[in-house]
Amino acid sequence: MTVARVSRAQGRSFYLGLVILVLAGVVTYVSLTADQGLPGSARTEVKAAFDDVGSLTAGADVRRNSVRIGRVASVDLVGGRPQVTMELDGHQPVYRNARAAIWDQSALSQKFVELLPGDATAPPLGDGVIPAAATEGSADIARLFDVLDQPTRDAATSAVRQLGTGMAGHSQDLHDLLGSLPGILGDTGAVASAIASREADLPALLASTDRLAGRFEGRQKDLESLVVQLDQTLQAVHVDDGKPLADTLKAAPDLLRHGTAAAAALTQPLADARAAVTDLRTGAKSLGDATPDLRGVLQEAPAQLQKIPGFANQATPAVDSLTQTFADLRPLAARLGDGLPALTSLLQTLAPYAPEIGDFAYHGGLVFAGHAGDRHYMRVELVLPGLAGATAGVTPLNAMTPVARNPYPAPGQDTQDRAQGPGLLGGRN
Structure with missing residues (x-):
């Protein structure tokens, strides 16, 4: 019989493969028992009774102030009441005044145990069990549906099932929606702020909406017909x-x-x-106000307008004569135009002496006015510059009395100068 010899390289490969298999077995074992802690590590066992553990299972976390301190080893039924056995990492003191509660870890009903180990004011718990009076059972969200009657629960179940069916195959759309949700929520917040503002007057808007909805009462058939027509329109668009x-x-x-x-x-x-x-509004209003008067004028005007032809025929010879007269006056008008500036200068010079001119005309009229039985007197004074004046009249010529007079009085001073001279019979006039 021939014995096959193994080379050194083949031997090394065999041992290397064996070592790898052992390491893989160890890694697998550690992975499968990782939730139970490292093999051979110290543990503290705690038991607690609950009225209801819900969907709590072995391997769930045991936490203290939401920090993991161990795991649920098992969930058993003892004396008709659920009892949870917990394994805490390391040696951890637990006292008889400890408390425990089953809380939700997520909306998918994943549970964990929140454990408060108590304090040294009470003796250690040891092998004892935390009583149900010191624990808080699970409160599943599914219990909220217990307040609903059976038809409502059936309808909710159908709605959830139809929602799931409708969402099938739209995971990317849902992902896009969730990605856009922050912006949408920001816009929603802006819209909500605008609606809640004083200017929006939401109560008045709701009241108007209620009145609008009330207008549709009794018009359901019309609305149904409108929806049908809208469907036909959309089909035509499609x-x-x-x-x-x-x-x-x-x-x-x-x-x-x-x-x-x-x-x-x-x-x-x-x-x-x-x-x-805007500008025409005033004119239109005035035209409207004047319309009655205009109507009266138009009603009375025909009778008066019928008289105009006869008057025009009678006035034609006079107008022809006036035409020739104005033609003859045209050269005179040009001369008057040239002379008026000179007359203006003269009148401006005489204007300050207007009171004296009027006084002279008045007294001149008294001298030459004739009245039966009246005697007329007139005094004439000869005034020479630098000499006294001489008065002629009832006073003899050789008895002329010198009088200081101003031959060129200023405007308005003639009355004062005349009052200084002798009057009739030695008096003043």
């Missing part, structure tokens, strides 16, 4: 897989751009039109 609508929407940006420019160009004309209409 013809050819919506290609005409897609082409229209593709051209919409350019249309909106041109429409914006046109609207901007119309702004100033519309403003001018508004100003014109």
Whole structure:
């Protein structure tokens, strides 16, 4: 019999493979028992009774202030009551005044035990069991549905089932929605703030909405017909897989751009039109107020207008004569135009002496006015510059009395100068 010899390289490979298999077995064992702690490590066993453990299972976390301190070793039924056995990492003191509660770790009903080990004011728990009076059982969210009657629960079940069916195959859409949700929530917050503002007047809006909804009462048939027509319209829009609508929407940006420019160009004309209409409002009102008077004039005018032809025929010879007269006066008007500036200068010079001119005309009229039985007197004074004046009249010529007079009195001073001279019979006039 021939014995095969193994080479040294083959021996090394065998031992290396054996070592790898052992290491893989150790890693697998550690992975499977990782939730139970390292092999051979110290543990503290604690038992607690609960009224209800819900979906709590072995391997669930045991936490203290939400920090993991151990695991649930088993969940047993002892004396008709659930009892949870917990293994805490290391040596941890637990006292008889300890408390425990089963809390939800997620919305999917994953549970963990929150343990408060108590304090040294009570003796150690040892092999004892935390009583149910010191524990808080599980409160599953499914119990909320117990308040609903059977038809409501059936309807909710159907809604959830249909929602799941509708969401099937839309995981990417849901992912996109969740990715956009922060922005959507921000916009929702802005919209909510705008709605809650004083300017929005939400109560008045709700009241108006209620009145609007009340207007639809009794018109359900009309609304149904409107919905049917809308469905037909949408089906017509969807013809050819919506290609005409897609082409229209593709051209919409350019249309909106041109429409914006046109609207901007119309702004100033519309403003001018508004100003014109505003200005015309007053005129239109005045025209409306004057319409009754205008109607009366138009009603009475025919009779008066019928008289105008006869008057025009009679006035024609006079108008012809006046035409020749104005033609003859045209050269005189030119001369008067040349002379009026000189007359203006003369009148400006005589204007300050207007009171004296009027006084002279008045007294001159008294001298030459004739009245039966009246005697007329007139005194004439000869005034020479630098000499006394001489008065002629009832006073003899050789008895002329010198009088100091101003031959060129200033405007308004003639009355004072005349009052200083002798009057009739030695008096003053």
